[in-house]
Amino acid sequence: MNTTTREPETTTAESMRTLRRRLLAVDVRDFGILAAFVVLVITLSIASSNFLTTGNLSNILDQWAALGLLAIGETVCIIAGVFDLSVGAMVSVTAVVAAKMAIATSPTIGLIAGVLAGVGLGMVNGVVIHFTRINSFIGTLATSIVYSGVAIVITGGNIVTVDDTSFGTVGQNSVLGITDPGWIFIIFTLLAAGLMARTTFGRYVYAVGGNAEASRLSGIRVGAIRGSCFAISGLAAGLAGMLLASRTQSAQADLGTGLELTAIAAAVVGGTSIFGGDGAVWRGFLGVMLLAVIGNGFDLLNVSTTYQQMVYGLLILIAVAADQLLRRR
Amino acid sequence: MSTATATEQGTHRAPRPLLEVRNVSKHFGGVQAVIDASLSLAAGGVHGLAGENGAGKSTLGKIIAGALAPDRGELLVDGVPVRFRAPRDALAAGIAVITQEIALVPNATIEENVLLGIEPAAAGILRRRRLRQRFDELNERTGLGLAPGTTVKTLRVAAQQTVEVLRAIARGARLIVMDEPTAALTRDEAERLLEIIRRLAADGTSVLLISHYLEELLSVCDTITVMRDGRIVRTGQAGEETPQSLVKAMIGRDLALEYPPQTPAPARSPVVLEARGINRAPVVHDVSLSIRAGEIVGLAGLVGSGRTEVARALFGADRIDSGEILLDGAPVHIRGPRQAARHGIVMLPESRKEQGLVMLRPVRENLTLATLDRVANAGFVNRRRERARTDELVGEYDIRAPSGDSPVGTLSGGNQQKTLFAKWLVRTPRVLIADEPTRGVDVGAKRQIHELIGRLAQGGMAVLLISSELEEVLGLAHRVLVLRRGRIVAEYSSEEATMERVLASAFASEAAA
Numbered sequence: 001m002n003t004t005t006r007e008p009e010t011t012t013a014e015s016m017r018t019l020r021r022r023l024l025a026v027d028v029r030d031f032g033i034l035a036a037f038v039v040l041v042i043t044l045s046i047a048s049s050n051f052l053t054t055g056n057l058s059n060i061l062d063q064w065a066a067l068g069l070l071a072i073g074e075t076v077c078i079i080a081g082v083f084d085l086s087v088g089a090m091v092s093v094t095a096v097v098a099a100k101m102a103i104a105t106s107p108t109i110g111l112i113a114g115v116l117a118g119v120g121l122g123m124v125n126g127v128v129i130h131f132t133r134i135n136s137f138i139g140t141l142a143t144s145i146v147y148s149g150v151a152i153v154i155t156g157g158n159i160v161t162v163d164d165t166s167f168g169t170v171g172q173n174s175v176l177g178i179t180d181p182g183w184i185f186i187i188f189t190l191l192a193a194g195l196m197a198r199t200t201f202g203r204y205v206y207a208v209g210g211n212a213e214a215s216r217l218s219g220i221r222v223g224a225i226r227g228s229c230f231a232i233s234g235l236a237a238g239l240a241g242m243l244l245a246s247r248t249q250s251a252q253a254d255l256g257t258g259l260e261l262t263a264i265a266a267a268v269v270g271g272t273s274i275f276g277g278d279g280a281v282w283r284g285f286l287g288v289m290l291l292a293v294i295g296n297g298f299d300l301l302n303v304s305t306t307y308q309q310m311v312y313g314l315l316i317l318i319a320v321a322a323d324q325l326l327r328r329r
Numbered sequence: 330m331s332t333a334t335a336t337e338q339g340t341h342r343a344p345r346p347l348l349e350v351r352n353v354s355k356h357f358g359g360v361q362a363v364i365d366a367s368l369s370l371a372a373g374g375v376h377g378l379a380g381e382n383g384a385g386k387s388t389l390g391k392i393i394a395g396a397l398a399p400d401r402g403e404l405l406v407d408g409v410p411v412r413f414r415a416p417r418d419a420l421a422a423g424i425a426v427i428t429q430e431i432a433l434v435p436n437a438t439i440e441e442n443v444l445l446g447i448e449p450a451a452a453g454i455l456r457r458r459r460l461r462q463r464f465d466e467l468n469e470r471t472g473l474g475l476a477p478g479t480t481v482k483t484l485r486v487a488a489q490q491t492v493e494v495l496r497a498i499a500r501g502a503r504l505i506v507m508d509e510p511t512a513a514l515t516r517d518e519a520e521r522l523l524e525i526i527r528r529l530a531a532d533g534t535s536v537l538l539i540s541h542y543l544e545e546l547l548s549v550c551d552t553i554t555v556m557r558d559g560r561i562v563r564t565g566q567a568g569e570e571t572p573q574s575l576v577k578a579m580i581g582r583d584l585a586l587e588y589p590p591q592t593p594a595p596a597r598s599p600v601v602l603e604a605r606g607i608n609r610a611p612v613v614h615d616v617s618l619s620i621r622a623g624e625i626v627g628l629a630g631l632v633g634s635g636r637t638e639v640a641r642a643l644f645g646a647d648r649i650d651s652g653e654i655l656l657d658g659a660p661v662h663i664r665g666p667r668q669a670a671r672h673g674i675v676m677l678p679e680s681r682k683e684q685g686l687v688m689l690r691p692v693r694e695n696l697t698l699a700t701l702d703r704v705a706n707a708g709f710v711n712r713r714r715e716r717a718r719t720d721e722l723v724g725e726y727d728i729r730a731p732s733g734d735s736p737v738g739t740l741s742g743g744n745q746q747k748t749l750f751a752k753w754l755v756r757t758p759r760v761l762i763a764d765e766p767t768r769g770v771d772v773g774a775k776r777q778i779h780e781l782i783g784r785l786a787q788g789g790m791a792v793l794l795i796s797s798e799l800e801e802v803l804g805l806a807h808r809v810l811v812l813r814r815g816r817i818v819a820e821y822s823s824e825e826a827t828m829e830r831v832l833a834s835a836f837a838s839e840a841a842a
């Protein structure tokens with residue numbers, strides 16, 4: 001969490017002191033996951049000459065962009081002390097909305113509508129959780145079922161295909177070797193990281209997740225903060241839905257099914273505490289990248305797909321257990 | 330209790346102590362929590378353990394109970410060296426522990442809890458009648474008078490502790506370690522627990538009592554050991570100690586237990602906060618009170634009498650059903666803590682851990698949480714200003730923390746409480762509501778907090794003080810209001826307020842119950 005800060009006005013002596021204090025405050029145990037990631041990257045670089053190529057890395061980023069967006073949204077929610085189990089269903093709804101709107105109006109409007117639908121659904125989650133006071137786990141499980149139903153109603157159970165090829169441009173462009181989905185993921189991550197680390201809003205998210213009652217008694221609007229986190233998660237789902245629909249020029253009602261669990265896994269693998277109030281956006285990013293690189297490694301090293309799933313689960317287990325062992329409780 | 334047991338004991342009372350602690354040390358990271366501690370506990374007596382927060386008493390208690398393993402040194406039970414790897418091992422050797430944190434199954438009945446894990450059963454099938462029989466035997470032998478079928482979660486903390494005591498006895502505990510058992514109890518509940526402890530001791534069970542309350546230790550213990558900075562300072566007969574002598578040993582210097590000299594109540598200062606007939610079901614009934622600028626008003630009453638609820642209603646933490654709150658004579662509508670703080674009313678809640686602080690966040694973030702806008706520009710936290718503010722507050726309120734970035738949960742109780750004060754006082758509020766401001770705080774920090782409250786009032790703040798320690802209310806308040814069952818039943822000026830009068834008002838008709 002202790003990212004470096006720019007403090008241009010400080011004198012050298014002062015900034016040296018600050019730096020020293022920062023370095024002393026850094027706890028190596030907080031960076032176990034980073035070490036695991038680095039080790040994995042080095043190992044794969046040695047094991048496969050194809051790993052550390054721009055083509056491969058850009059490919060990883062592109063393929064994992066949608067899930068990455070969800071994991072960042074989920075990380076924000078988990079820090080705020082809530083879970084969003086509806087992101088998978090929201091991806092389906094937003095993709096379907098984007099495709100339908102693209103057909104009815106124009107591809108651009110369709111894509112924008114998909115993203116806005118995501119924000120809207122996220123806000124509905126926030127409102128539902130706040131006013132019913134249902135545990136977020138159950139609450140978003142329920143809304144996710146409703147949202148899945150909505151997606152089925154919209155599509156009538158069919159695949160919605162967009163014929164206008166400009167609908168697919170989002171998935172095809174690339175700048176500086178990184179595809180549009182990759183850029184969207186990176187920019188969203190940076191904005192979320194800034195929001196969480198630098199703003200009063202971010203600070204309130206940590207406080208609410210750490211102790212909701214103390215936050216309320218400190219004058220923080222707990223419901224509004226958590227609601228905003230759901231909206232951010234919805235925005236992430238909207239962007240992810242847009243990317244997935246654009247990639248295949250189509251959408252169907254079960255497009256996002258199951259994605260929420262991988263997104264939560266990624267957030268947790270990164271080291272964000274499921275008890276709330278602790279964690280960071282960069283951790284979510286690293287969690288996704290860890291899963292992505294592991295998957296990529298399987299492919300490069302020709303590990304049979306039969307075993308991938310199993311090894312995946314074990315690695316998640318090991319990563320989280322090691323992280324908890326290393327960190328103070 | 331009975332003569333039979335006494336003689337029985339007399340016949341096989343060994344000269345050696347029940348438990349011996351020999352040169353035990355324990356450290357956490359770089360902190361030496363216990364250093365070379367030696368102690369011996371006799372069979373059938375109450376042994377007190379006194380010391381400031383962080384003196385190492387709880388750590389020593391946990392080592393004895395098997396919850397922590399010592400780095401060095403050894404434990405001997407009946408003269409035989411033992412090594413506890415888990416509390417289970419200690420229990421097998423006859424040592425049980427009871428802490429503030431109740432470890433009962435809330436949805437099970439008293440008898441089920443008492444005999445949990447040792448239920449009489451045949452081929453895995455519970456024998457209910459036999460269970461009741463066993464429970465009745467235990468209940469009768471100890472004279473605790475517990476109702477077997479009551480669900481534990483419906484009981485008050487005091488009764489739950491009694492259940493824990495019986496559970497320890499049911500497991501054949503010969504030594505019960507009690508860590509701050511009365512901290513969450515009212516005065517009469519505490520007194521009842523002390524009575525149980527006396528009875529246990531008379532019956533041959535040993536009790537190691539760890540407590541902040543010196544009077545309590547003096548009234549019930551045979552022997553008292555004082556710890557300071559991880560070391561045992563001395564062990565002596567309780568009869569030879571006084572609160573003053575204990576405090577002196579605990580802190581290593583003379584520190585009067587007295588309260589700071591009271592400044593006279595402001596005679597004609599204006600009323601800042603007034604409540605008229607506020608109600609909140611089911612606890613608060615028709616409460617009216619007023620606090621003048623510069624005045625400390627104490628709110629006394631038993632736990633459950635509605636003190637905290639009144640405080641929360643005034644702060645807007647709970648909505649009031651009816652009644653009026655006036656600030657400077659004008660009615661104000663307080664919808665929540667946010668509005669209250671804007672009006673200059675702040676509350677330090679009863680429980681730091683549950684309501685006051687975000688324990689795993691740094692001291693810095695806690696200090697600025699309620700006033701984050703003041704160190705932010707357009708929604709962005711200015712870290713330099715925030716750090717400067719933190720350093721300022723840490724200095725001003727003497728918050729002892731390794732750094733502003735340390736999680737506030739790692740600080741001692743006193744420093745956590747100071748953090749809570751600092752967090753709210755940044756606002757320079759007009760009304761300060763302090764609910765249990767010194768609970769679980771060591772003697773030194775307590776004194777600092779008392780002085781702080783005195784200074785704040787002198788500066789013109791209106792203070793509402795709530796405390797379970799009546800001495801504290803009497804020592805600080807200019808005026809004492811007594812609550813009973815959610816109503817204000819008496820009001821005393823500081824001259825009139827005596828322990829007897831306040832207690833009489835607080836108990837009144839309930840004394841018989």
